[in-house]
Amino acid sequence: MVQALGQMRIGFIGGGNMAEALIRGLLAAGAAPANLLVAELLDSRREQLRQRYGVQALTQSSALLEQADIIVLAVKPQAAEAALAPISDLFEPHHCLISILAGVSTARLEKLLGGTPRVIRVMPNTPALIGAGAAGISRGRNATDADEQRACALFRSVGQVQVVKEALLDAVTGLSGSGPAYAYLLIEAMADGGVLEGLPRDVALQLAAQTVAGAAQMVLQEGEHPALLRDRVCSPAGTTIAALRCLEAAGLRSAVIEAVACAAQRSRELAG
Ligand SMILES: NC(=O)C1=CN([C@@H]2O[C@H](COP(=O)(O)OP(=O)(O)OC[C@H]3O[C@@H](n4cnc5c(N)ncnc54)[C@H](O)[C@@H]3O)[C@@H](O)[C@H]2O)C=CC1
Numbered sequence: 127m128v129q130a131l132g133q134m135r136i137g138f139i140g141g142g143n144m145a146e147a148l149i150r151g152l153l154a155a156g157a158a159p160a161n162l163l164v165a166e167l168l169d170s171r172r173e174q175l176r177q178r179y180g181v182q183a184l185t186q187s188s189a190l191l192e193q194a195d196i197i198v199l200a201v202k203p204q205a206a207e208a209a210l211a212p213i214s215d216l217f218e219p220h221h222c223l224i225s226i227l228a229g230v231s232t233a234r235l236e237k238l239l240g241g242t243p244r245v246i247r248v249m250p251n252t253p254a255l256i257g258a259g260a261a262g263i264s265r266g267r268n269a270t271d272a273d274e275q276r277a278c279a280l281f282r283s284v285g286q287v288q289v290v291k292e293a294l295l296d297a298v299t300g301l302s303g304s305g306p307a308y309a310y311l312l313i314e315a316m317a318d319g320g321v322l323e324g325l326p327r328d329v330a331l332q333l334a335a336q337t338v339a340g341a342a343q344m345v346l347q348e349g350e351h352p353a354l355l356r357d358r359v360c361s362p363a364g365t366t367i368a369a370l371r372c373l374e375a376a377g378l379r380s381a382v383i384e385a386v387a388c389a390a391q392r393s394r395e396l397a398g
């Protein structure tokens with residue numbers, strides 16, 4: 127049986143933006159602050175995490191391994207080697223490493239840890255902070271079915287999870303890992319358009335964000351193809367089809383496809 131979230135003790139190595147999003151999401155989903163530990167290099171960051179969330183914030187990652195079975199690696203890909211060096215000798219068969227690093231393969235992580243460590247790779251995204259995350263998951267060669275189920279349960283508590291082949295995690299990174307930034311750009315640009323047409327900035331921003339959120343909910347809840355939903359907004363000779371003509375002429379669709387591909391390529395480069 128998969129451990130309930132409330133019983134999991136989870137140690138984060140690296141307490142930056144994505145770790146904080148996960149910590150907030152997990153706490154909101156029912157994790158106890160005492161069961162969440164973070165090893166973070168920066169004093170100021172440790173203090174913030176302690177004060178904001180009541181989690182244990184430590185200087186040494188080695189201390190995490192005494193208290194937690196699940197270790198979430200949340201440093202930048204370039205810092206993976208330095209972050210794993212102090213724990214490789216302490217990593218025991220009951221530990222499972224969940225890496226959220228873009229690009230870095232399970233094979234590389236296994237090699238850095240040495241032996242036959244249980245490793246899972248996850249590519250989450252920051253909306254996990256409000257329980258609206260989207261994550262791709264893939265397991266390394268020594269991880270068990272139970273490890274995968276536990277990782278899925280963990281990330282399902284803060285959003286949606288898709289299990290994919292490891293080779294596809296770069297694609298997940300380009301799409302949903304980096305994707306919130308594309309959506310924020312769209313919201314900002316739509317709000318700018320509203321301001322250009324005379325709306326107050328705050329009203330424009332609310333309308334833009336709610337429109338993107340509502341449109342996304344329609345795709346998720348109605349299960350209908352976005353093209354069909356889009357057609358329903360387009361009245362003949364109306365405003366929307368005039369706007370879509372502008373977006374197509376400006377190459378929005380191609381630009382977004384290219385953006386996902388560029389991010390996936392960057393993820394492959396980060397493999398090291
Ligand atoms: N920010 C995002 O939206 C997402 C990030 N990721 C992945 O998450 C990882 C972290 O990204 P961010 O949170 O954005 O970066 P960040 O720079 O905000 O956080 C990294 C943190 O790790 C700390 N750190 C570095 N080396 C350490 C060590 N040896 N021991 C303890 N702490 C250490 C740093 O002081 C920093 O606070 C990256 O590998 C990234 O690919 C994955 C999905 C989404």
Ligand SMILES: O=C(O)[C@@H]1CCC=N1
Pocket residue numbers: 228299303304
């Ligand atoms: O920008 C990055 O490299 C990370 C990985 C996915 C989202 N943020």
